[in-house]
Amino acid sequence: MQLSLLDVSNPEDTARIRVDELRRQLEHHNRLYYLLDAPAISDAEYDALFRELQRLEAQSPGLVSSDSPTRRVGGAALDKFSSVTHRLPMLSLENATNVDEIREFDLRIKKNLGLSQEESVSYVCEPKMDGLAVELVYVDGTLTVASTRGDGVSGEDVTENIRTIRSLPLRLSGDRIPRLLEVRGEVFLSLEAFRKINSEKEEDGVEPFVNPRNAAAGSLRQLDPRITARRPLSIYCYAPGVAEGADFRSQQDFFELLAGWGLPVNPLVRPAIGIEEAVTFYEEMQQQRELLPYEIDGTVIKVDSFAIQRELGAKSRSPRWAVACKFPPRQAVTVVEDILHSVGRTGVITPVALLRPVEISGVTVSRATLHNWDEIVLKDIRIGDTVVVERAGDVIPAVVRVLTEKRSGTEQPSLPPEQCPQCGSAVVRIADEVAVRCMGLACPPQFRESIMHFASRNAMDIEGLGEKFIEQLLSLGLVSSVADLYSLTRDDLMKFERMGDKLAANLLAAIENSKQRDLGRFIFALGIRHVGERTAKSLAQAFGSLENLVTAPFDELVSIRDIGATVAQSIRTFFDNQGNIAVIRRMRESGVSPAVEQKKVGGRFTGKSFVFTGALSRFTRDEVRILVENEGGNAVGSVSKKTDYVVAGEEAGSKLAKARELGVTVLTEEEFMELLGQME
DNA sequence: TAGCCTCGAGTTCA
DNA sequence: CTCGAGGCTA
Numbered sequence: 001m002q003l004s005l006l007d008v009s010n011p012e013d014t015a016r017i018r019v020d021e022l023r024r025q026l027e028h029h030n031r032l033y034y035l036l037d038a039p040a041i042s043d044a045e046y047d048a049l050f051r052e053l054q055r056l057e058a059q060s061p062g063l064v065s066s067d068s069p070t071r072r073v074g075g076a077a078l079d080k081f082s083s084v085t086h087r088l089p090m091l092s093l094e095n096a097t098n099v100d101e102i103r104e105f106d107l108r109i110k111k112n113l114g115l116s117q118e119e120s121v122s123y124v125c126e127p128k129m130d131g132l133a134v135e136l137v138y139v140d141g142t143l144t145v146a147s148t149r150g151d152g153v154s155g156e157d158v159t160e161n162i163r164t165i166r167s168l169p170l171r172l173s174g175d176r177i178p179r180l181l182e183v184r185g186e187v188f189l190s191l192e193a194f195r196k197i198n199s200e201k202e203e204d205g206v207e208p209f210v211n212p213r214n215a216a217a218g219s220l221r222q223l224d225p226r227i228t229a230r231r232p233l234s235i236y237c238y239a240p241g242v243a244e245g246a247d248f249r250s251q252q253d254f255f256e257l258l259a260g261w262g263l264p265v266n267p268l269v270r271p272a273i274g275i276e277e278a279v280t281f282y283e284e285m286q287q288q289r290e291l292l293p294y295e296i297d298g299t300v301i302k303v304d305s306f307a308i309q310r311e312l313g314a315k316s317r318s319p320r321w322a323v324a325c326k327f328p329p330r331q332a333v334t335v336v337e338d339i340l341h342s343v344g345r346t347g348v349i350t351p352v353a354l355l356r357p358v359e360i361s362g363v364t365v366s367r368a369t370l371h372n373w374d375e376i377v378l379k380d381i382r383i384g385d386t387v388v389v390e391r392a393g394d395v396i397p398a399v400v401r402v403l404t405e406k407r408s409g410t411e412q413p414s415l416p417p418e419q420c421p422q423c424g425s426a427v428v429r430i431a432d433e434v435a436v437r438c439m440g441l442a443c444p445p446q447f448r449e450s451i452m453h454f455a456s457r458n459a460m461d462i463e464g465l466g467e468k469f470i471e472q473l474l475s476l477g478l479v480s481s482v483a484d485l486y487s488l489t490r491d492d493l494m495k496f497e498r499m500g501d502k503l504a505a506n507l508l509a510a511i512e513n514s515k516q517r518d519l520g521r522f523i524f525a526l527g528i529r530h531v532g533e534r535t536a537k538s539l540a541q542a543f544g545s546l547e548n549l550v551t552a553p554f555d556e557l558v559s560i561r562d563i564g565a566t567v568a569q570s571i572r573t574f575f576d577n578q579g580n581i582a583v584i585r586r587m588r589e590s591g592v593s594p595a596v597e598q599k600k601v602g603g604r605f606t607g608k609s610f611v612f613t614g615a616l617s618r619f620t621r622d623e624v625r626i627l628v629e630n631e632g633g634n635a636v637g638s639v640s641k642k643t644d645y646v647v648a649g650e651e652a653g654s655k656l657a658k659a660r661e662l663g664v665t666v667l668t669e670e671e672f673m674e675l676l677g678q679m680e
Numbered sequence: 681t682a683g684c685c686t687c688g689a690g691t692t693c694a
Numbered sequence: 695c696t697c698g699a700g701g702c703t704a
Contacts, residue, residue: 049697093688141689165687210694269693315685317685342690342691344689344690344691345687345689345690346688348689348690350690352691363692363693364693365692365693366692366693367691367692368691368692369689369692369696370691370692371696371697371698372697372698375697391692392695392696395691395692396691396692396693396694396695396696396697397691397693397697398696400682433698433699434697434698434699435698476694530687530688530699530700531688532687532688532689533687534686534687534688535687535688561701561702562686562687562700562701562702564699564700564701565700565701566699566700566701567700567701576695600693622681660681
């Protein structure tokens with residue numbers, strides 16, 4: 001603050017000085033109260049300062065600022081949240097569910113680092129808060145954006161709601177504040193706050209929240225920040241995102257700097273030298289769990305040194321240097337009243353236990369999948385059994401074990417059906433496969449599921465075509481293949497229950513719209529066995545058009561990365577079926593023209609496929625793949641007649657032999673480099 | 681041939 | 695979220 005520029009005789013400047021002073025004081029008292037739990041003034045005194053600030057800001061709009069404590073009570077409501085892309089994706093953590101798995105994590109770390117078993121790794125342990133992950137962005141020390149984790153890549157902008165968290169500084173204090181600081185943290189509700197909110201809800205005659213995490217999530221996703229402001233959310237920060245102007249050397253270092261800047265860090269965080277200290281922390285936390293003022297669902301162990309974290313790196317969805325140690329899930333005891341057989345899209349028949357409804361951590365559970373008959377035999381689950389049930393990952397119900405001592409002798413084992421429970425066709429259990437399959441070609445539930453799949457969001461994304469409509473389409477006999485969807489008329493739709501002009505028009509428009517989906521989605525939508533979203537996309541990329549794919553010989557299919565004999569055969573079988581071809585042809589005639597993705601055109605390797613074999617000295621396999629793909633080529637896994645080049649490194653083996661046998665051009669790594677260079 | 685790593689498929693409840 | 699299974703690599 002440069003006082004020399006201010007003129008005290010100017011009322012605007014006098015107000016500014018007072019406003020700054022009030023903000024400083026209020027944030028100071030906030031910190032004492034929420035962070036240090038040591039208030040220095042009474043609530044009434046705090047309120048008086050707060051109201052004075054509100055009044056001054058109201059009088060001089062020029063003094064309003066986004067980091068003012070008055071912003072914590074919430075501004076105007078939003079229509080919807082906008083989306084924020086995380087500069088670094090927010091990965092999830094790998095789980096350990098018991099101490100053995102924690103020790104395995106340590107073994108993996110040592111193996112990756114080339115350490116001996118006797119050496120100890122320095123870890124940092126934290127309680128795992130049961131809340132929601134968010135990312136906060138501080139620019140020059142001021143909180144500018146806060147977003148939810150979302151799918152890890154992008155989340156929702158909840159800045160206004162995050163501002164209402166009193167323990168969180170809107171402006172960092174202390175020294176050496178970084179130009180840019182992204183911090184990840186967990187937003188949660190204390191048990192006390194949770195109970196308070198729920199008793200208010202009950203007084204109002206509304207359904208209470210089932211647990212603090214849901215309550216925190218509901219509060220954070222309030223479009224009206226004034227409501228959030230009345231929910232006393234808390235936050236603990238635990239990891240950095242992108243930081244500029246700060247150099248964190250280790251997790252501990254990071255925590256210390258955060259605390260210095262006034263950011264809340266869980267005081268229970270503790271270093272551990274060697275995994276056994278981390279195991280002790282886990283066990284201690286499990287014992288203390290019920291005494292804590294908030295819910296935790298485990299602990300987190302991280303490698304302390306950031307240099308070593310970088311060395312260990314990450315797998316596709318989680319870092320290798322951290323593990324979430326989950327506490328055993330909460331369990332309940334109930335009775336298996338029946339075992340049903342449900343038929344999925346691919347004909348797999350899955351046993352499902354119908355349970356006497358029982359509450360587990362606030363949710364009533366009445367069904368649980370038993371996965372397959374191996375599982376039933378292994379756990380010896382029978383109809384009438386008393387069983388222990390838990391919610392795996394606190395979501396999906398699972399039968400853990402049978403309380404055999406409760407058996408009366410009247411329990412009935414459940415056997416795999418010999419006929420499909422829905423269509424009566426024969427059931428087959430393929431050797432070496434766990435699944436039991438209905439082989440009926442016209443099995444109704446299979447067909448229903450395959451249409452649902454076709455219309456689903458990641459496939460053709462036909463909005464409004466859900467379970468209800470599909471049921472009706474089928475029972476009215478309007479659709480006997482997905483191609484029929486494209487010849488539905490308004491009159492057809494008007495036969496439906498609860499169908500008006502508007503709805504019919506929307507549905508027809510959605511179907512019309514789906515004609516333009518890209519090829520990857522279309523291939524995925526076909527529901528070819530072993531071809532999911534990912535594989536569909538790489539097929540689309542590799543072949544560029546539906547026609548190319550339909551006619552692709554087996555050899556060409558297996559030459560694509562990640563496609564082996566099984567998947568290739570499955571694809572061939574699908575397209576060799578004339579019925580499938582007819583359906584596809586009819587769709588094309590109705591105007592379904594899956595758009596070809598932008599394939600890199602003009603790349604030097606366009607249409608060329610490469611196989612790399614043996615050890616390359618300059619690149620990793622992934623790097624070389626990217627090089628080739630950037631030039632529009634394909635780096636594939638195995639040699640076929642369609643392969644254009646085989647690049648052989650040191651100790652190349654069977655692929656090189658095969659290349660010679662098929663007469664495919666073989667390049668050394670140097671020759672490949674020349675090819676790259678020459679073509680540039 | 682074993683042991684990663686990824687992908688596919690099925691599933692619960694509000 | 696979890697399990698099973700396919701593909702790749704050492």
